[in-house]
Amino acid sequence: MNIYINEACPEKEYIVDVFFKTFFGIEFNVILNRNINNQDYIIEFEGKTIILKNTLFKKEDYLKKSNLPKDVKYLCSPFTSEPIPILYGENKIDISKNLVVIHADIFATAFFMLTRWEEYVIDIRDEHNRFPARESIAYKNNFLNRPIVNECLDLLWGVFEYLGYQGVRKDRDFEMVITHDVDLPRLWWNTKDFIKSIGGALIKRKSLKEFILLFKFKLKKEDPFNTFNFLMKVSEDNNLKSHFFFMSGGTSNKDNYYRIDHPTIIKLLTEIKSRGHFIGFHPSYNAYNDNAQFQKELIKLKEVANTVITTGRQHFLRFENPTTWQIWEDNNMKWDSTMSYHDIPGFRCGVCYEFPVFNILTKKQLKLIEKPLIVMEGSFITYQNKNPSQVSQEINYLIKTVKKYNGTFVFLWHNSAFNIGKSMSYQHLYKQIVDENT
Known part of the structure; x- marks a missing residue:
């Protein structure tokens, strides 16, 4: 299979590589042919031709608000079960015996979602300097809950x-990746913490049920946030390995809720490793755009955990494009799983497959892999105030969507999100979700 482009263009080369090598897993050659009198993509195999219209990469500098999608169209075709959102080009496809012309610019659509360049050119941020879900094209056009790259x-x-292509598409199976950000490994480190928590249950949340539950934990000399054995057992019962992402420093009041070298934490790290689960990195609040801070914390975690650390997720899901990805790359991390909005679950990158990321400023494909986070429990429970029935329904909808594409469902449930406040009654639901989908 030959793919012709008429000029060297890192963006074109990246999206072609991700589509054909990463996602399809098929062999291809990209051929630069300056004799082609347009800037479209021409794919040829076995005497057949596909022309994919190019509408975005006609100018060197596409990183402008003026190049954001103006109008989301929906393409109907005999090749998909439902109309698919198209961000660039026309919702038109011409079909003949040996030639298909796709006027929808599916490569620009996918590039837009995967690289998140939208978040670079739009400067609106929330109080934590995060790009808000509600400012995204996907949210505004009601397709954040659809992996439109998979649809393309x-x-x-x-x-x-x-057209009769004889190649074989990469074989995939649905996979559930279980992750836990360890922000608060314990609720109580001393008596003051205990008094504060029961006061919060009675005075702030006016919950006698929670007050009694906390006292029961105290009488049993247990901690409500120490759910690690439960989490590991649920994974083990389903032949899964959990990923526990630990913090190891920080410079803000959103960090340093524990010392990574505290004997209690060292014992926990040892148990996690001995049971075959994974330890990863949860960089602090301000490390998302500070390489020196990121590196300092990573070195500390590696020293204390005494294991290889190459995976993780940013604290508060803070992300600056392309700075954060480049920091992970420069520190030889293998994969990140930050890419989800804190308050609205779904497909921030428009895909349920892992993929290599692209630095939109250096115009280089990185070795770093993004495993997009699909669901964080706090999105439903904390930010949307959903009840357990609603949470179950919405998570299962997203799981069903990922299964349709034999994709990877990356699932975050904090160890501290079970026994207090709005999260008080969720252990059974968590176990049920994992049990029923593995």
């Missing part, structure tokens, strides 16, 4: 099949 992949593969 299925469209293109359908065209291949129609």
Whole structure:
């Protein structure tokens, strides 16, 4: 299979590589042919041709608000089960015996979602300097709950099949990746903490049930946030390995809720390793755009945990494009799983497959892999104030969507989100979700 472009363009080369190598897993050659009198992508195999219209990468500098999608169209075709959102190009496809012309710019659509360049050119931020979900094109056009990159992949593969392509698409199975950000390994480190918590239950939350529950934990000399054995057992019962992301420093009041070298934490790290689960990195609040701070904390965690650390997620899901990804790359991290909005779950990158990231400023594909986070429990429980029935329904909808594409469902549930406040009754639901989907 040959793919022709008429000029060297890192963005074009990246999206072609991600589609054909990472996602499809098929062999191809990119051929630069300056004799082509347009800037479209031309794909040829076995005497068949596909022309993919290029509408975005006609100018060197696309990183402008004026180049954001103006109008989301929906493309109907015989190759997909439902109309798919198209951010660039026209919602039109011409089909003949040996030639298919796709006027929808599916490569620009996918590039837009995967690279998150939208978040670079739009300067609106929340109080934690995060790009808000409600400012995204996906949210405003009601497709944040759809992995539209996967839909574009299925469209293109359908065209291949129609034209008689004999290659085999990469085989995939649904996978659930269980992760836990360890912000608060314990609720109580001393008597003052205990008094504060029961006061919060009675006075702030006016919950006698929670007050009694906390006293029961205290009488049993247990801690409500020490749910690690429960989390590991649920994973073990389903032949899964949990990823526990630990903090090891910080410079703000959102950090330093524990010392990574405290004997209690060292014992926990040892148990996690001995049971075959994974220890990862949860960089502090301000480390998302501070390489020196990131590196300092990573070195400390590696020293204390005495294990290789190459995976993790940013605290508060803070992300600056492309700075955060480049910091992870420069520190030889293998994969990150920050890419989800804190308050609205779904497909921030428009995809449920892992993929190599792209630095939009250096115009280079990085070795770093992004495993997009699909669901964080706090999105539903804390920010949307949903009840357990609603939480179950919405999580299962997203799982069903990921299963449709044999994708990876990355699931975050904090160890501290079970026994107090709004999270008080969720252990059974958590176990049920994992049990029923593995």
